[in-house]
Amino acid sequence: MIRHDGQSVKVENPPASPLMWDTPIQYLKGVGPRRSDLFRRLGLNTIKDLIYHFPRRHEDRRVFLPIAQLVSGEKQTACGVVSSVSMFRARTGTLLLQVVVRDATGALTALWFNQPYMRRWFPVGQKLILYGMVERVGKKIQMAGAEFEVIPQEAAAEGGAGRQKPPPSLHMGRIVPIYPATSGLHQRELRTAVALALKAVFPVIQDPVPADIRQRHSLVDLAKALKGIHFPALPEAIRTAQERLTFDELLCFQMALGVRRRNLQQRPGISHQLAGDLVERWKKELPFQLTQGQQKAIEEIGRDMAAPTPMLRLVQGEVGSGKTAVAAYAAVVAVQSGFQAAFLAPTEVLARQHAITLSQLLSPADIQVRLLTSSVDEKDKAGLRKELQEGAVQLLIGTHALLEPDILFHRLGLVVIDEQQKFGVDQRNILAAKGKNPDLLILTATPIPRTLALTLYGEMEISTIAERPAGRQPVSTLWLDSTRRQEAYDFVKKELDAGRQAYVVCPRIGKGEDPGAPPETLFPGAPQSEVANVTEMFREYQQIFSGYRIGLLHGRMTPDEQKGIFAAFKQKDIQVLVATQVIEVGVDVPNATVMVIEGADRFGLSQLHQLRGRVGRGKHESVCLLMADPKTPVGVERLQTVVENSDAFKIAEEDMRLRGPGELLGKRQAGVPDLKCLQWASQGPWLEITRSEAEGILSRDPFLREPEAALLKKEMVQRFPQLAIPCV
Numbered sequence: 001m002i003r004h005d006g007q008s009v010k011v012e013n014p015p016a017s018p019l020m021w022d023t024p025i026q027y028l029k030g031v032g033p034r035r036s037d038l039f040r041r042l043g044l045n046t047i048k049d050l051i052y053h054f055p056r057r058h059e060d061r062r063v064f065l066p067i068a069q070l071v072s073g074e075k076q077t078a079c080g081v082v083s084s085v086s087m088f089r090a091r092t093g094t095l096l097l098q099v100v101v102r103d104a105t106g107a108l109t110a111l112w113f114n115q116p117y118m119r120r121w122f123p124v125g126q127k128l129i130l131y132g133m134v135e136r137v138g139k140k141i142q143m144a145g146a147e148f149e150v151i152p153q154e155a156a157a158e159g160g161a162g163r164q165k166p167p168p169s170l171h172m173g174r175i176v177p178i179y180p181a182t183s184g185l186h187q188r189e190l191r192t193a194v195a196l197a198l199k200a201v202f203p204v205i206q207d208p209v210p211a212d213i214r215q216r217h218s219l220v221d222l223a224k225a226l227k228g229i230h231f232p233a234l235p236e237a238i239r240t241a242q243e244r245l246t247f248d249e250l251l252c253f254q255m256a257l258g259v260r261r262r263n264l265q266q267r268p269g270i271s272h273q274l275a276g277d278l279v280e281r282w283k284k285e286l287p288f289q290l291t292q293g294q295q296k297a298i299e300e301i302g303r304d305m306a307a308p309t310p311m312l313r314l315v316q317g318e319v320g321s322g323k324t325a326v327a328a329y330a331a332v333v334a335v336q337s338g339f340q341a342a343f344l345a346p347t348e349v350l351a352r353q354h355a356i357t358l359s360q361l362l363s364p365a366d367i368q369v370r371l372l373t374s375s376v377d378e379k380d381k382a383g384l385r386k387e388l389q390e391g392a393v394q395l396l397i398g399t400h401a402l403l404e405p406d407i408l409f410h411r412l413g414l415v416v417i418d419e420q421q422k423f424g425v426d427q428r429n430i431l432a433a434k435g436k437n438p439d440l441l442i443l444t445a446t447p448i449p450r451t452l453a454l455t456l457y458g459e460m461e462i463s464t465i466a467e468r469p470a471g472r473q474p475v476s477t478l479w480l481d482s483t484r485r486q487e488a489y490d491f492v493k494k495e496l497d498a499g500r501q502a503y504v505v506c507p508r509i510g511k512g513e514d515p516g517a518p519p520e521t522l523f524p525g526a527p528q529s530e531v532a533n534v535t536e537m538f539r540e541y542q543q544i545f546s547g548y549r550i551g552l553l554h555g556r557m558t559p560d561e562q563k564g565i566f567a568a569f570k571q572k573d574i575q576v577l578v579a580t581q582v583i584e585v586g587v588d589v590p591n592a593t594v595m596v597i598e599g600a601d602r603f604g605l606s607q608l609h610q611l612r613g614r615v616g617r618g619k620h621e622s623v624c625l626l627m628a629d630p631k632t633p634v635g636v637e638r639l640q641t642v643v644e645n646s647d648a649f650k651i652a653e654e655d656m657r658l659r660g661p662g663e664l665l666g667k668r669q670a671g672v673p674d675l676k677c678l679q680w681a682s683q684g685p686w687l688e689i690t691r692s693e694a695e696g697i698l699s700r701d702p703f704l705r706e707p708e709a710a711l712l713k714k715e716m717v718q719r720f721p722q723l724a725i726p727c728v
Contacts (some may be wrong), residue, residue, distance in 0.1 A: 339413025
């Protein structure tokens with residue numbers, strides 16, 4: 001049974017009934033039915049789940065220092081003998097257990113809080129290993145809440161009186177894994193459970209990746225990689241294991257996408273008519289010249305829509321690149337062919353902005369555009385539902401309200417989704433299911449490095465619009481630290497006095513709160529108490545800019561409140577809009593010429609670039625001021641990247657280099673399955689390599705029927721069932 005008393009736990013032989021990958025975790029020795037509930041909190045239901053529960057980091061506990069040589073402020077390991085044990089209550093009421101441990105060089109005081117039951121584990125004379133943060137309080141050396149290992153008397157005797165370094169265990173004297181955990185399930189218990197499971201299945205682990213592929217890329221076998229990721233003998237083994245496990249995950253993902261792509265291509269679709277009066281009239285009466293990127297995207301969309309299989313295309317382009325005009329073309333083609341179109345946006349603000357823009361763009365084609373959001377009253381919604389089912393509404397723009405079961409189309413032929421990363425695959429499928437295999441066009445203003453885009457959207461064709469439309473002004477970007485704040489205020493006042501408007505963007509709504517942007521876009525660099533929040537900044541700007549009209553906007557406001565604030569800003573009733581990232585997309589105010597981004601080091605690079613795209617949309621020169629005091633060299637490098645680059649795709653590449661694809665992806669890509677190892681892929685060309693290998697495997701054996709593909713096929717279906725089924 002797994003013990004929690006600090007004793008070393010020997011990894012016993014597996015039970016008489018052998019454990020397999022799919023054995024429920026409750027049958028692992030020391031877990032049982034009751035404690036298995038704790039493991040399930042972490043999504044660990046089977047032995048395989050447990051073995052694939054990878055450490056978030058490792059601690060090197062191989063070096064045992066003499067107590068006198070311990071360094072304050074560092075996590076270190078020491079070994080000694082208990083010389084005294086006492087318990088007392090602090091002034092705050094906290095119960096402290098104090099254990100003094102000595103070696104030949106000095107004494108160490110170990111402290112544990114509110115755990116009186118631990119006293120029985122530390123009899124005087126007991127030999128201990130301690131690992132934790134070292135503190136020097138006066139002349140005293142201490143560790144609070146240290147991890148510890150009780151050395152059994154027989155082990156201490158085997159070491160001999162002169163032996164300084166005790167024998168290693170799972171928890172000390174080695175490189176130790178630290179796992180994602182949950183309340184009531186401690187590191188020691190997780191570590192021991194993983195060791196037991198790994199020992200049980202180690203002899204029967206089958207490697208799904210063919211030997212020739214492993215040899216081609218110098219990859220270790222799977223069993224060695226799993227041992228190396230959990231219990232590495234040397235630090236180098238961790239990287240070797242990460243590379244192999246990353247390869248497996250990405251190869252299975254790329255193959256699943258390849259199977260999905262093949263299945264999608266086999267479905268019957270709609271062959272839209274490209275030639276016709278409606279399309280010609282729309283093109284002729286466009287109020288602007290299309291860029292080369294827009295023209296190329298329209299040609300690619302046209303080919304897809306004319307084909308007898310459903311279109312599945314991603315159009316990516318930075319803020320202001322003209323993706324909406326490209327979507328308008330697709331809508332005209334669909335309507336000309338006798339079908340309806342649906343346009344899904346992530347927020348009501350963005351949906352309303354699209355409704356205005358597309359109504360103007362599509363007016364030459366006399367296309368009926370309607371808006372549906374949660375704020376539409378039931379009477380109007382009922383009328384809209386009727387018109388939609390009768391086919392009178394040709395383009396319906398809206399938010400998640402479009403996904404409601406009672407929203408039915410007469411003949412849906414095109415689905416457009418803006419900012420795909422805000423939606424999941426299920427939501428996308430719900431809308432597509434309202435038609436018979438309609439064409440799907442996805443737009444994103446978050447540029448994604450090509451290699452990452454091919455990984456995330458491997459089943460899609462990709463169009464990229466790199467240019468900015470004619471008439472858009474370049475935005476000058478400056479980084480100012482807190483000592484230059486008055487310069488920022490003076491510049492904003494100068495712009496306001498010239499009749500312009502300004503944005504002030506903050507990373508949080510209030511103290512201890514994030515504004516609704518995903519946490520992976522926030523970066524450490526300033527203590528939480530120093531991070532600007534929008535409510536405090538609003539009050540500060542009201543004082544500093546007294547006499548000017550200041551507005552406040554954040555995601556916790558109701559849709560009607562947000563709508564009113566946006567309207568007032570657009571009509572110049574508000575001169576300075578203090579807001580969170582809610583203005584990141586969908587806001588078009590040409591008179592706004594300056595943006596101040598407070599706590600700029602708290603945002604992702606691509607997000608900073610998107611935010612500054614809110615200015616530079618009129619005829620006047622525009623400036624973005626990044627206010628930040630980064631605390632790390634990487635923080636400085638990130639801000640300099642934004643200052644020195646205006647190309648969104650270069651910025652995205654740099655973002656991936658600095659953060660890695662896993663962190664860059666984060667939770668924002670709601671439609672992508674959980675890729676545990678993606679964060680390790682930044683150190684090598686694995687995105688490209690696995691895509692190439694997957695294409696090679698599927699070209700040789702499209703249905704994975706060859707015997708050597710059996711294990712890989714099984715692994716692919718288990719990992720990504722939502723993508724790879726049916727796979728034959």
